[in-house]
Amino acid sequence: MTARDASRRTPDVPDLVTRAREGDARAVARLISLVENASPLLPDVAAALAPHTGNARIIGLTGSPGVGKSTSTTALVRAFRDRELRVGVLAVDPSSPFSGGALLGDRVRMQDHATDKDVFIRSMASRGHLGGLSWATPQALRVLDAAGCDVILVETVGVGQAEVDIASSADTTVVLLAPGMGDGIQAAKAGILEIADIFVVNKADRDGADTTVRDLRYMLSLGGRHSEAGSWRPPILKTVASRSEGVEEVLDAIAKHRDWMAAKGELARRRTARACAEIEAIAVQTLRERMGDVHGSAGLPALAERVVAGETDPYTAAAEIVESL
Amino acid sequence: MTARDASRRTPDVPDLVTRAREGDARAVARLISLVENASPLLPDVAAALAPHTGNARIIGLTGSPGVGKSTSTTALVRAFRDRELRVGVLAVDPSSPFSGGALLGDRVRMQDHATDKDVFIRSMASRGHLGGLSWATPQALRVLDAAGCDVILVETVGVGQAEVDIASSADTTVVLLAPGMGDGIQAAKAGILEIADIFVVNKADRDGADTTVRDLRYMLSLGGRHSEAGSWRPPILKTVASRSEGVEEVLDAIAKHRDWMAAKGELARRRTARACAEIEAIAVQTLRERMGDVHGSAGLPALAERVVAGETDPYTAAAEIVESL
Numbered sequence: 001m002t003a004r005d006a007s008r009r010t011p012d013v014p015d016l017v018t019r020a021r022e023g024d025a026r027a028v029a030r031l032i033s034l035v036e037n038a039s040p041l042l043p044d045v046a047a048a049l050a051p052h053t054g055n056a057r058i059i060g061l062t063g064s065p066g067v068g069k070s071t072s073t074t075a076l077v078r079a080f081r082d083r084e085l086r087v088g089v090l091a092v093d094p095s096s097p098f099s100g101g102a103l104l105g106d107r108v109r110m111q112d113h114a115t116d117k118d119v120f121i122r123s124m125a126s127r128g129h130l131g132g133l134s135w136a137t138p139q140a141l142r143v144l145d146a147a148g149c150d151v152i153l154v155e156t157v158g159v160g161q162a163e164v165d166i167a168s169s170a171d172t173t174v175v176l177l178a179p180g181m182g183d184g185i186q187a188a189k190a191g192i193l194e195i196a197d198i199f200v201v202n203k204a205d206r207d208g209a210d211t212t213v214r215d216l217r218y219m220l221s222l223g224g225r226h227s228e229a230g231s232w233r234p235p236i237l238k239t240v241a242s243r244s245e246g247v248e249e250v251l252d253a254i255a256k257h258r259d260w261m262a263a264k265g266e267l268a269r270r271r272t273a274r275a276c277a278e279i280e281a282i283a284v285q286t287l288r289e290r291m292g293d294v295h296g297s298a299g300l301p302a303l304a305e306r307v308v309a310g311e312t313d314p315y316t317a318a319a320e321i322v323e324s325l
Numbered sequence: 326m327t328a329r330d331a332s333r334r335t336p337d338v339p340d341l342v343t344r345a346r347e348g349d350a351r352a353v354a355r356l357i358s359l360v361e362n363a364s365p366l367l368p369d370v371a372a373a374l375a376p377h378t379g380n381a382r383i384i385g386l387t388g389s390p391g392v393g394k395s396t397s398t399t400a401l402v403r404a405f406r407d408r409e410l411r412v413g414v415l416a417v418d419p420s421s422p423f424s425g426g427a428l429l430g431d432r433v434r435m436q437d438h439a440t441d442k443d444v445f446i447r448s449m450a451s452r453g454h455l456g457g458l459s460w461a462t463p464q465a466l467r468v469l470d471a472a473g474c475d476v477i478l479v480e481t482v483g484v485g486q487a488e489v490d491i492a493s494s495a496d497t498t499v500v501l502l503a504p505g506m507g508d509g510i511q512a513a514k515a516g517i518l519e520i521a522d523i524f525v526v527n528k529a530d531r532d533g534a535d536t537t538v539r540d541l542r543y544m545l546s547l548g549g550r551h552s553e554a555g556s557w558r559p560p561i562l563k564t565v566a567s568r569s570e571g572v573e574e575v576l577d578a579i580a581k582h583r584d585w586m587a588a589k590g591e592l593a594r595r596r597t598a599r600a601c602a603e604i605e606a607i608a609v610q611t612l613r614e615r616m617g618d619v620h621g622s623a624g625l626p627a628l629a630e631r632v633v634a635g636e637t638d639p640y641t642a643a644a645e646i647v648e649s650l
Contacts, residue, residue, distance in 0.1 A: 046641075054635050
């Protein structure tokens with residue numbers, strides 16, 4: 001092993017965190033890789049980051065494929081940069097065991113802002129581990145937070161459970177739609193109506209934009225959390241992200257939502273709930289590993305074979321495992 | 326409380342299981358509701374079902390919205406019924422906190438087979454709980470299995486993590502695509518290429534069907550688990566489900582895949598791996614509840630507030646919780 005290999009294998013965590021805080025993009029990337037790969041150093045990373053976090057505003061950006069998420073992200077980054085804010089982007093892709101990672105290469109995505117030292121863009125595969133997003137995303141956000149990002153955009157591809165997880169990671173969740181995609185029903189199915197703090201109908205120069213706005217307004221009128229007294233009523237905005245039209249209004253709505261949350265104590269509530277979920281997820285992961293240590297090589301598979309044979313049931317088997325911990 | 330109320334609240338599990346085994350659709354529905362609602366009776370249900378399970382062939386059916394999943398399910402059910410098999414259908418929808426359940430009502434879905442006592446159709450909301458699919462789906466499958474279903478189709482709406490979960494529940498996973506939907510790239514993103522045992526290009530009478538087949542063939546040639554020696558090479562079939570064209574060939578491919586799995590010992594391996602995951606998920610759930618008992622009211626939120634304030638980090642907090650269990 002060369003000295004170089006050794007240093008690659010055991011990174012100096014405090015040094016990485018110091019460099020990340022100074023805005024060193026490579027240190028930021030390295031720390032996020034440690035998170036993504038579930039490095040055994042994660043507890044050290046988390047401890048070193050902790051005192052330097054809590055400043056970034058975290059904005060979730062989600063919507064079905066084809067609504068223009070990447071274009072919108074680019075336009076939002078540009079608008080935040082115009083306000084001289086340091087911006088992080090975390091693009092979370094659904095796990096792809098086939099490609100072993102994200103199909104959208106970071107290189108492609110970074111072109112627009114490649115030379116801007118105040119923009120960090122990173123895509124992250126969620127790797128399909130149970131509760132993957134729920135612990136990896138918050139840790140990666142902490143890295144970008146500690147690196148001095150004023151704003152972090154978390155962009156998700158696809159629709160479904162991932163979006164609900166992202167919503168629980170974000171201070172403000174922006175749901176993107178586009179005209180004529182049957183998004184109304186799809187949105188309701190995925191529960192994204194419920195998680196949206198702000199709706200953006202992108203590609204608003206196309207036919208059907210007003211219909212989409214009307215459909216959304218109707219579905220919102222049907223109820224849900226937004227209908228409670230004193231609750232936030234999500235605005236429905238229109239953009240043409242490719243021409244940056246309407247993007248300033250999105251930034252204003254984000255700022256307004258943040259003010260509302262601060263006034264209502266909602267920001268602290270969301271962040272505490274998020275930290276609760278995060279602690280719980282890590283605790284569960286620790287217990288899961290302990291379970292593997294006790295039962296991995298023999299006990300669990302043997303019990304599973306008895307379940308398959310109908311000799312016992314999974315609840316009885318699980319109780320045996322828990323009692324033996 | 327009337328006698329009727331009392332009997333509704335504490336169902337007689339052995340009686341329900343006996344009736345379900347005799348093919349009583351209401352008893353089957355009742356048992357699946359107990360699963361879906363995470364009834365405290367679940368361990369009793371699982372224990373009573375165990376001796377009567379293991380016979381059903383479990384077939385996952387997945388694909389993006391618009392490929393014709395419901396039509397394909399209907400055509401497959403009809404074809405299996407022509408072979409005089411008893412069929413169960415479990416349609417798993419992504420969680421929708423907005424609607425509180427599935428948007429496709431069971432009534433709508435059941436019309437075609439409503440009078441057939443050898444077809445059970447049930448849609449199930451996944452409710453968004455962590456690992457929701459991973460424990461609720463297998464339990465519901467056990468109910469249908471014990472009810473004497475020879476074949477159970479598990480249909481998922483949407484694309485993403487849910488599909489990977491379903492694949493791990495199924496003996497054979499059928500991935501549906503349709504021409505001209507940009508499915509190639511989408512499929513790769515969601516990792517469904519990796520989980521497919523059989524590909525079906527539905528709506529094969531439309532333009533672009535051959536292109537979709539060619540794209541799939543190309544992507545499969547790029548590698549993944551199918552390229553290993555002795556591995557199953559997923560066939561690519563074409564159907565027009567609305568006219569039941571090509572459906573017999575899908576049934577033949579499913580039978581062939583099953584024979585291959587049996588010959589290779591793969592069926593037992595998959596089922597054991599599935600039972601392992603199931604036991605582990607239940608054990609984790611038990612530990613999570615215990616964690617809630619210990620920390621729910623005070624400890625966890627207090628720790629979370631310290632994490633939000635940057636006074637501690639989530640790993641240190643999680644370690645405190647685990648040690649106190």
